[in-house]
Amino acid sequence: MKSENIINKINLDKDYYSILSNREINKKNDYVLYWMQGSQRLSDNRALSVSAKVANQLNKKLYIIFNFVSDYPEANYRHYSFMYDGIKEIYENLKEPGIRFIVTKGDIVTNIKKWADRSAITFVDKGYLKPQRNWRNSLNEKINVPLVEIATNTVVPIQKVSNKEEYAAYTIRNKINKYVDEELFIWNLPELNNKCNLDHIEPENFTDKDAFLSSLKLNNDLPEISSFTGGYSQAKLKLKSFIDNNLKDYQENSNDPDLNIQSNLSPYLHFGQISPREIALLVKDEAELNPAINPEDFLEQLIVRRELSFNFVYYNKLYDSYPGALPDWAKKSLEIHADDPRDYIYSKSDFENAKTHDYYWNAAQLEHIYTGKIHNYMRMYWGKKILEWSPDPESAFNLALYLNNKYSLDGRDPNSYAGVAWCFGKHDRAWQERSVFGKTRYMNQNGLKRKFSMDEYIKRIKKISGLSKIKGDK
Structure with a gap:
């Protein structure tokens, strides 16, 4: 069976996925693999939800793998500390749903290939920057099972919006807004038919943050910061604080450095620890409850301006x-x-x-x-x-x-x-x-x-x- 055939069975819109290789699904292997890379969350993760639906269709277990590379261009201890917090939270939260979580470190293609080759089919969240796209292409050349990329970190898939680099916000705004309402829903994780009873796998010292990050030999010459802690739960706290305290004033005063009316969600969006859909839905819900709130400027930044930047790096x-x-x-x-x-x-x-x-x-x-x-x-x-x-x-x-x-x-x-x-x-x-x-x-x-x-x-x-x-x- 080809990957496109199984994806058709779960009725996934073609704008959401790219089949990097349409090899035969290996039904002899007993799990579906989701390579979590840019979408480091369990909530509203389209790539994870699709992986689970396909696992159910094939009656396979679901494994998730995440790999820490120590040589990501220009990344340092500060970035990895924030990212670690989010991955550790996922590690803890996946102990109940019956999904096996595999954490590795080192060469990303080598480590993912090891587990992908033993899967029936492998999924990955969509990458937009050159290092991410190179990883996916390199893995695709080396594995022997299908590799399917799922768009999940934008509200509207960029290829659904446009097939070219857009000039400015005014050239892309209507193209995005045409689809926003139909795209604002949460991708829930379905109940799995075939749950894992296997332990998670992690590198040595993974549960000891200091020891694990030290083993990556990262540049650590920047001051420690206390204003941000990584992870989905922290993102939700930031979002709640913004909605409760600042959203009502955002339209008028977001540019004023004195007032500091910001959501402070961009680090969490960068690491994929919370989805823009979930943010937009909660903001819109609050605006419906409080007519004094105008969410348009915030949604313009969250959706139109942010997705203009994804269009830029993808096509240029x-x-x-x-x-x-x-x-x-x-x-x-x-x-x-x-x-x-x-x-x-x-x-x-x-x-x-x-x-x-x-x-x-x-x-x-x-x-x-x-x-x-x-x-x-x-x-x-x-x-x-x-x-x-x-x-x-x-x-x-x-x-x-x-x-x-x-x-x-x-x-x-x-x-x-x-x-x-x-x-x-x-x-x-x-x-x-x-x-x-x-x-x-x-x-x-x-x-x-x-x-x-x-x-x-x-x-x-x-x-x-x-x-x-x-x-x-x-």
Whole structure:
């Protein structure tokens, strides 16, 4: 039996899956394997639900495998600590449903192949970035059973929305919103017909977080952060806090760094620890109960803007490089002004250690260092100033990606690549031409002072950094 035949039996829409290889299902093997990679959750996980439905169709057991690689590009101890929390929670929660959970570490393709070859069929959640896509393609070349990829980390599958790279939010918004209502439902995990009675499998010292993470030999030179703990249960707490305390003010005040009206869910979305569908449904439910709440701006960010970034990295192979990530008008304009004199030029060390002349930029970088995240508006300002104070746009682009991917818990993500590229003109329009920036959007300190008081933001950054004074403070 081919994989497409069994998927047809569970009535799965073709927009949700890609058959990477349509080999024969090996019915002699006694389990279906779900390779959990980008969707690190049990709740509303389409890839997991489909794997379970197919296991029931074939009357097989269901195994889940997750592999820790220690050499993921630009990832460090901070990222792995957050990810570990989520995987450990899954490990604990899977002791009852009859699903065997296998945790491995080391070479991802080698380790997944070992278990995939003994499965009837293997499923994996859809990957969008180059390392993830390379893993899937490499595994597919080496295994002898079908490999099927299931889209689960966007509300609407990107290939259902568009078959090309979209120019901006206004070109994709209606294409996404056309399907949103029909896509907002939870993919529940069905009861399994054939439950496992086998123990989980994990590497040595897995249940000891410090010992396990130490064994991965990760770069651990960043300050420990307390503002985020990984895992689905923590994501739900953040979401509840946002809905209870900030959602009502998000539409009007989300850009104000003083007020800090954010969901703080982006790290959890990055690691797939909670689904955007579940977030959207709970936000919409709250808005229905409280007519004073307008959820449109939040849903625009969660669905349209986020899925625009997935469209970008999926269809543009140069999403992480200058100038390939940018539209033609921005490339030309920035190159024309590449040699313009800069009032300030800072080194990588100056930027990284928050040693510029700009009080507010330094505060944003300190927030980055000590919390693993920058307030959304300040992140835009932060990126624009790197462009302004670097010797040329290419070095600015590379530095912004380096800093973002190193310090942000939600770095190395479609949103991050799109966000950095936005500072250089991606998904934006041409503005009035000026020195250094060309026709890309300009931001300055006076604009911050005019729009916001910034006092509470600075107090907050001083508190989390333990600094009584931030460089640039007069």
